[in-house]
Amino acid sequence: MVARHIRQLQATAKIETVHTGGNVAWMGNGSTIFTTCSNVVKAVDISGCLSSETIGDPEEELRITSIGLSTDSTRLYVAYNNQTIKEVVIEEGEKTSYKTGKIWKSMHEAPILIMQHCSTTPYLATGSADNTVKVWDMAHQQCSHFFRGDSVVSAICFVGFEFLLVGYISGTVRFLPTFKNDRQSSEFIRTNPPCFSQITSILQIPNSKSALIVSRDNTASIFKTSSMKTFKTIPLFEAVESAAFAKNGNLITVGEEGTIKEWKIEGAKLIRSKKISEVGLSSITFNAAREEYLITSEDHNLFILNAATFGTEREIVGMHHEVYSCCFAGPSDSHLVVASNTPSLLLYDTATLDCKLAQGHSESILTVAKANFDPCLVASGSKDNTVIVWRLMERDKWCLEPIAKASGHTASVNSLRLSHSAANSHLLSLSSDCTIKLWSLKLLPTKEQIEKNKFKDLISLTASSTLVAHGKDANCLDLAISDKAAISGGMDKLVKLWRVDASSGHLLIGGTLSGHRRGIVDVAFSAHNQKAASASVDLTVKVWDTLEQTCLFTLTGHTCAVFQVLFVATGKQVMSADSSGILRLWSLENGECEMSLEAHEDKIWSVAPNSVRNEFATAGGDGKMVIWKDVTEEKIEEENRKRRKQVEQEQTLHNLLEQNRFQDALDYALELARPACAYKVIDKLIENAELQKALSKLERNKLQMLLDFATQWNTNSKSSQASQEVLFNILLFMPPDEILKLPNARSFVEAFIPYTKRQELK
Incomplete structure (x- = not known):
């Protein structure tokens, strides 16, 4: 048992809310997950001990409606409920930094619910509750395309750089031209209604110009851009909320049953499944670098699963309530x-x-x-x-x-x-x-x-x-x-x-x-x-x-x-x-x-x-x-260590003064950045008429520090004389113009004047 009194406590770990709902994003290297947390984004580091960093102002009154990550993981896009989009620049290093980039008004008339970045071009698509989709040219900072649908946008997918597939909660899917032949038309080429319920995911099938459209009506449809037709429907026997492709090309789905499932697209065969949660699952993302899946649940929990075994690697409780x-x-x-x-x-x-x-x-x-x-x-x-x-x-x-x-x-x-x-x-x-x-x-x-x-x-x-x-x-x-x-x-x-x-x-x-x-x-x-x-x-x-x-x-x-x-x-x-x-x-x-x-x-x-x-x-x-x-014991030991070090430093300074090594003593006192020690040395230098000689040999940064100390000494009548001597002797070898070039020179001159006048009156 700890017998002594506790004097100081220090927080060594903190578990807090990191996800309150909404979509999530995963950096390409798998080190960080970005989650929506009411009015801020949490950057959750999963590379070691779980920790999070807040992106945004916790006092912000606006709420986040969607986030999106660029395919190279250098830009994070955050949409707020006033339809503003903020770009966050991600700079990786010893410590990853998040800096605010461009901020612009999207001119959507309702909240932005989904954002998708093109993998081959600097284009960002935003889908809104106002039934519209806008494509933003981030290189030229302009909106290049505008499309209007028949209901709220629920899914977006770029097919190469030529087409955009957009799904709606009504179950319709729009096939939209974007960059083919530099066309700027906002007309729909074809309306394809393969589903009878909300479209939850649209995925481009790897190494093809086809896409997989997943709906809550328990089906998935394969859509070919060449013929612009749906040619195959796969029964999934569940209201699927999200889907992703596995490394081997199989389809991975999650939905209302709280189960992850792997499907062979050819033959529509269920290969394996595993129960993950007692509540429905909301989204799934595959990270190729880690070969893991990130799954979110309806109760805002996050699960990281091994792609090969479906084994749970980590569970993160997004929100604890009370x-x-x-x-x-x-x-x-x-x-x-x-x-x-x-x-x-x-x-x-x-x-x-x-x-x-x-x-x-x-x-x-x-x-x-x-x-x-x-x-x-x-x-x-x-x-x-x-x-x-x-x-x-x-x-x-x-x-x-x-x-x-x-x-x-x-x-x-x-x-x-x-x-x-x-x-x-x-x-x-x-x-x-x-x-x-x-x-x-x-x-x-x-x-x-x-x-x-x-x-x-x-x-x-x-x-x-x-x-x-x-x-x-x-x-x-x-x-x-x-x-x-x-x-x-x-x-x-x-x-x-x-x-x-x-x-x-x-x-x-x-x-x-x-x-x-x-x-x-x-x-x-x-x-x-x-x-x-x-x-x-x-x-x-x-x-x-x-x-x-x-x-x-x-x-x-x-x-x-x-x-x-x-x-x-x-x-x-x-x-x-x-x-x-x-x-x-x-x-x-x-x-x-x-x-x-x-x-x-x-x-x-x-x-x-x-x-x-x-x-x-x-x-x-x-x-x-x-x-x-x-940490009482550690703090006491730290204070004792500081005290011992101070005694050693004072003894070293005392020895230098006893040996009449005034120049070394002044340098040492300034290295310690301790005004009291420096004052002792200045007093000895004045006494031995060596002040000007010692000051002229000081480096500029130490001279600056000494002037800061002299400003403090000038406020006290007992030490003001030494302060005046320092300034006077500096002026003997350094022109005023040179002094004013020192950092904060004007501030210490202004601080010198009133106290100098007061000392003269005394």
């Missing part, structure tokens, strides 16, 4: 288990930030907890009134597998705790039905049984004890390290103490603590002394003596409801978090706040420590999760 609870789990806290406003439990790898979804609940999950005696054992409570116990298993990748289920609560399960010891292992649950239940975990299957497939069905847990805990919603729960006492809090403003006898399966009331003026949202035991803490909507945290059942401290300072509390630094400090996103650290020696940190932009619902309590995961209403590390 995150209600989280906890570290796995060997050496290798994973973070997250409960959010969805029925899926999220499992994050803390090293790579890869995510794996676990299905089991039917409604949003409100709370998660880990067993201290087995870090791979996790429990979750949900709005579906149930508790599920999971085991973290290492298959091809780490995943959560449900092993037991507890039913019996008649309302949402708000809080859980698992026993600290494996002896008489048990689980406590607290619900909005105002009851607390005790469940035995003795019959849980072991890891070996699960690995050998000796365990098949979920074990049904039975509550050995049920008591009414609170008069109103019961919100929070904690279990003492001895496993013999529990504490709970509710909206009835009371903190309840409980005696737990896991061997007999009994719960008994142990006491009631009162004093809060409003409901209690979180409670915590100290693992090192007989103390407990409670956090309340009344803006306070109270620290209690559980033996005497009295209040030791009332910690005030939060300006909003306090939602989280826990003991840190072996019980010497309390950490609390409130509904405005502020994280605070309090000393229990004097009840004073020692640190305040703006951790989130919205309420903090969860603060979870790792096993040694030197890292903390926070999560909240802004959909973000942040892992904070206690």
